[in-house]
Amino acid sequence: MAEEKRKTVIELQNVKRYFQVGSETVKALRGVSFKIYEGEFVTIQGTSGSGKSTLLNQLGCLDTPTSGEYFLDGVAVRTMSKTERAHLRNNKIGFVFQNYNLLAKTTAVENVELPLMYNNKYNAAQRREAAVKALQAVGLGDRLDHKSNQMSGGQMQRVAIARALVNDPAVLLADEATGNLDTRTSFEMLVLFQELYRQGHTIIFVTHNPEIAEYSSRNINLRDGKIREDTINTNIKSAAEALAALPKPQDD
Numbered sequence: 001m002a003e004e005k006r007k008t009v010i011e012l013q014n015v016k017r018y019f020q021v022g023s024e025t026v027k028a029l030r031g032v033s034f035k036i037y038e039g040e041f042v043t044i045q046g047t048s049g050s051g052k053s054t055l056l057n058q059l060g061c062l063d064t065p066t067s068g069e070y071f072l073d074g075v076a077v078r079t080m081s082k083t084e085r086a087h088l089r090n091n092k093i094g095f096v097f098q099n100y101n102l103l104a105k106t107t108a109v110e111n112v113e114l115p116l117m118y119n120n121k122y123n124a125a126q127r128r129e130a131a132v133k134a135l136q137a138v139g140l141g142d143r144l145d146h147k148s149n150q151m152s153g154g155q156m157q158r159v160a161i162a163r164a165l166v167n168d169p170a171v172l173l174a175d176e177a178t179g180n181l182d183t184r185t186s187f188e189m190l191v192l193f194q195e196l197y198r199q200g201h202t203i204i205f206v207t208h209n210p211e212i213a214e215y216s217s218r219n220i221n222l223r224d225g226k227i228r229e230d231t232i233n234t235n236i237k238s239a240a241e242a243l244a245a246l247p248k249p250q251d252d
């Protein structure tokens with residue numbers, strides 16, 4: 001199958017994550033296996049407590065599984081040291097969080113330059129150039145020197161996406177990236193994610209909003225720490241069309 005020829009960016013093999021709370025064992029992940037191929041836009045869904053954040057923490061190398069294997073871009077993660085994992089994380093993963101996680105009172109360019117500070121391939125001028133390019137790509141070329149507190153929620157999320165992309169990661173991990181935004185701004189963000197998908201970026205988007213799955217290429221549904229459903233979306237809706245169909249905001 002054509003599917004098999006694509007490059008595997010992420011592979012989970014029977015990943016379990018148990019937490020010991022007092023005398024009780026909480027089984028947050030009970031054996032999760034999947035492959036994510038280069039260029040997929042995957043939504044991960046499930047009700048509260050189904051294990052989404054726990055799974056994202058595994059994928060983001062922020063936590064290690066109790067058992068099972070995780071390969072990120074062909075590299076076995078479980079046996080790595082903390083330092084090695086941090087290095088892998090900095091190089092291979094771009095994070096986008098619900099709360100943006102930008103440095104306050106810091107300009108857009110400075111926020112986006114941050115991940116490159118640990119990358120000795122970039123000098124100061126090259127850092128700035130890469131940050132400006134990333135901000136232009138998310139439509140913020142005219143807000144380069146605005147500080148975080150001088151921007152709207154949607155603009156802050158664009159800065160966060162530019163920061164996630166500046167290092168050219170293997171995968172973009174988003175955790176409820178539209179969770180704090182109003183409907184219109186959420187759709188603007190989805191338009192951007194669909195653009196990144198068309199450009200070939202690999203995206204994993206965790207959300208408990210089922211509507212968002214209509215805009216991704218594949219949806220993984222979790223229940224009680226296991227995969228309940230893993231479906232390819234053959235009829236991806238256009239976020240741009242949905243945005244255009246929304247009632248126009250009042251002109252002033």
Ligand SMILES: Nc1ncnc2c1ncn2[C@@H]1O[C@H](COP(=O)(O)OP(=O)(O)OP(=O)(O)O)[C@@H](O)[C@H]1O
Nearest residue numbers: 019021026028047048049050051052053054055208
């Ligand atoms: N550090 C921890 N210690 C103990 N139990 C935990 C820990 N982290 C998560 N859990 C438990 O694991 C299960 C899955 O939690 P998780 O946060 O992954 O769910 P979620 O799908 O992200 O939920 P939500 O939609 O509410 O964010 C829950 O029962 C939770 O209580």
Ligand SMILES: [Mg+2]
Nearest residue numbers: 049052053054
């Ligand atoms: Mg969660």
